[in-house]
Amino acid sequence: MEHLINKRVKEIEISGIRKFYNLVSQYKDTISLTIGQPDFPTPQHIKDSTKLALDNNKTAYTHNAGLLELRTAAKKFISKYNLYYDEDEIIVTNGASEAIDTSLRTILEEGCEVILPGPVYPGYEPIIRLCGAKPVYVDVRDSSFKLTANKIKEKLTSNTRCIILPYPSNPTGVVLSKDELYDIAQLIKDKDIFILSDEIYSELVYDYPHNSIASIDFIKNKAIVINGLSKSHSMTGFRIGFIFAPSYITKHAIKVHQYNSTCACTISQYAALEALTNGADDSLVMKLEYKKRRDYVYERLIKMGFEVEKPNGAFYIFPSISKFGMSSFDFALKLLESKKVAVVPGSAFSIYGEGFIRISYAYSMDVLEDGLNRIEQFVKSL
Numbered sequence: 001m002e003h004l005i006n007k008r009v010k011e012i013e014i015s016g017i018r019k020f021y022n023l024v025s026q027y028k029d030t031i032s033l034t035i036g037q038p039d040f041p042t043p044q045h046i047k048d049s050t051k052l053a054l055d056n057n058k059t060a061y062t063h064n065a066g067l068l069e070l071r072t073a074a075k076k077f078i079s080k081y082n083l084y085y086d087e088d089e090i091i092v093t094n095g096a097s098e099a100i101d102t103s104l105r106t107i108l109e110e111g112c113e114v115i116l117p118g119p120v121y122p123g124y125e126p127i128i129r130l131c132g133a134k135p136v137y138v139d140v141r142d143s144s145f146k147l148t149a150n151k152i153k154e155k156l157t158s159n160t161r162c163i164i165l166p167y168p169s170n171p172t173g174v175v176l177s178k179d180e181l182y183d184i185a186q187l188i189k190d191k192d193i194f195i196l197s198d199e200i201y202s203e204l205v206y207d208y209p210h211n212s213i214a215s216i217d218f219i220k221n222k223a224i225v226i227n228g229l230s231k232s233h234s235m236t237g238f239r240i241g242f243i244f245a246p247s248y249i250t251k252h253a254i255k256v257h258q259y260n261s262t263c264a265c266t267i268s269q270y271a272a273l274e275a276l277t278n279g280a281d282d283s284l285v286m287k288l289e290y291k292k293r294r295d296y297v298y299e300r301l302i303k304m305g306f307e308v309e310k311p312n313g314a315f316y317i318f319p320s321i322s323k324f325g326m327s328s329f330d331f332a333l334k335l336l337e338s339k340k341v342a343v344v345p346g347s348a349f350s351i352y353g354e355g356f357i358r359i360s361y362a363y364s365m366d367v368l369e370d371g372l373n374r375i376e377q378f379v380k381s382l
């Protein structure tokens with residue numbers, strides 16, 4: 001009866017990152033530089049508060065939008081980015097993944113177009129397609145991986161419903177400056193177009209403070225900000241994300257969220273409350289370490305002769321491998337087979353990622369050094 005499976009579901013694919021990760025797991029004794037989650041343990045005080053929540057029987061459903069006190073804490077937390085939302089403009093979700101899904105399903109319908117940069121995190125396109133909408137990629141390989149106002153302008157049509165701004169970027173680590181965000185804001189100021197700003201890496205920006213397009217007053221009404229605790233507090237398994245949006249959006253998004261999952265996991269919400277109340281600085285320690293690693297990995301790649309953009313956020317770096325004359329998949333596979341180092345082929349991030357590889361530096365310095373030594377030996381042998 002497989003022919004009866006929803007056609008759109010049949011057509012979407014498991015993400016290329018997962019596919020490669022599954023392939024890597026078949027090889028023994030490999031150094032993996034593939035993972036997209038912090039290598040730090042969840043801070044102890046957050047784990048303790050989770051246990052306490054269990055012991056205190058905090059195991060029932062919560063309000064669909066999440067615990068009121070958690071939304072209040074989230075509201076305070078993001079005010080540091082000049083983002084101001086009331087509790088009814090916040091929905092606690094099961095990870096940023098569900099926040100993206102719920103948001104896109106709230107605003108998209110058949111025939112809509114969604115503009116997004118390529119290369120890009122592979123979590124958006126399948127949802128756009130499931131909604132019957134069309135992803136419209138903007139090739140950002142020649143603009144330091146930045147989605148610019150000029151590039152967006154070329155792709156705007158009367159069907160454009162949303163622009164996805166996924167910065168700091170997975171897989172490139174690139175961020176947009178205040179001016180670059182302002183130019184995009186000006187472009188859509190008088191247009192009925194939503195911005196979905198995925199800011200899951202907002203706590204991991206290295207050389208200057210994080211900027212959000214939703215902090216521009218005339219854009220806030222069109223913006224949906226996605227955030228969460230997976231990356232900032234090393235809480236990927238807790239599955240806590242947030243939607244911040246004007247109430248005319250959240251009052252509809254809450255229905256999508258309700259029928260999908262009722263509410264985010266209750267004990268995780270208590271963990272999140274602790275993270276945002278007493279762990280506002282937890283990410284600083286991790287950030288300092290990532291910054292050191294970023295500098296190290298970048299310097300090493302430059303010395304090896306790679307062309308590479310210096311990342312300013314998240315924990316990925318995306319060097320070009322085009323000069324080696326092979327596909328990113330072949331490069332990654334050969335590297336894996338000959339030197340036992342795993343990286344993610346750029347093609348996992350749309351066709352615009354071809355010619356690149358993604359290296360994650362969410363690994364200890366020792367692992368990074370070993371991995372990079374092997375990559376160096378590999379490229380010398382080519």
Ligand SMILES: Cc1ncc(COP(=O)(O)O)c(C=O)c1O
Pocket residue numbers: 036094095096097098121123166169170198200228229230236239240241
């Ligand atoms: C850009 C981006 N958005 C969203 C997510 C999903 O985050 P979560 O684990 O909170 O669902 C990821 C995870 O890697 C990501 O890189």
